[in-house]
Amino acid sequence: MESEKTFKTKTGFCHILPDKIILTRDGVVGNVAKVTVGNNIARTLVIYGAITVGLFYFGYEAYKNGQTLQPILFGLIGLYLIYGIVSSLNNSATPTIDREKIKDVKLKKAIKGLTRSRFEVLFEDENGKIKKRLIMLPGSLTDGQNETENAVEIMREEQLLK
Structure with missing residues (x-):
């Protein structure tokens, strides 16, 4: 061996x-990953969380303006991101x-x-x-x-x- x-x-x-x-x-791909994620997955999950909050906010605003398709679409994408965050909580980016x-x-x-x-x-x-x-x-x-x-x-x- x-x-x-x-x-x-x-x-x-x-x-x-x-x-x-x-x-x-x-x-290049490795260097970008090193800068964006590092050795911790928390930064990525925080970014997903911020995007989710933004989607829910814009969905709510669209709902207040009488639209129906945008709030449903933003809500579904937001729920998908929440599912991704929850399922990734036990993930690790450790290099060793x-x-x-x-x-x-x-x-x-x-x-x-x-x-x-x-x-x-x-x-x-x-x-x-x-x-x-x-x-x-x-x-x-x-x-x-x-x-x-x-x-x-x-x-x-x-x-x-x-």
């Missing part, structure tokens, strides 16, 4: 070491995961043309809470199929994916 195995992700690379998983960011703290790794396959494949890594953080780290794989425009097959093979060789 090699000491390190690496595969491409959406924003950089995933390095599988004997004792931990390290996610690095590379290139100790392998001994990993509870489970699942592969979510892509829906062609709609989503990209990803690994969902459930692990225990330093506070003892179970968190989920998404490892997004490259999309269909960047050879996603081959990169996904390579990543799955590495995760199986390292006995992280069953």
Whole structure:
């Protein structure tokens, strides 16, 4: 077994070491992600929350002016964002995961043309809470199929994916 195995992700690379998983960011997409999200998902959730409040406000204003389609549309989009915020509360953006703290790794396959494949890594953080780290794989425009097959093979060789 090699000491390190690496595969491409959406924003950089995933390095599988004997004792931990390290996610690095590379290139333009990685630099943008580093600036906008950093190592914490809270900033993104606050932005989603602000957009939701704005949507509800504009929906309410449109309702007061006698419109019906805009308030319904803004309300549905706002509810969808609230669902996204609630379902993302246990997500983590940590770049390093100790392998001994990993509870489970699942592969979510892509829906062609709609989503990209990803690994969902459930692990225990330093506070003892179970968190989920998404490892997004490259999309269909960047050879996603081959990169996904390579990543799955590495995760199986390292006995992280069953």
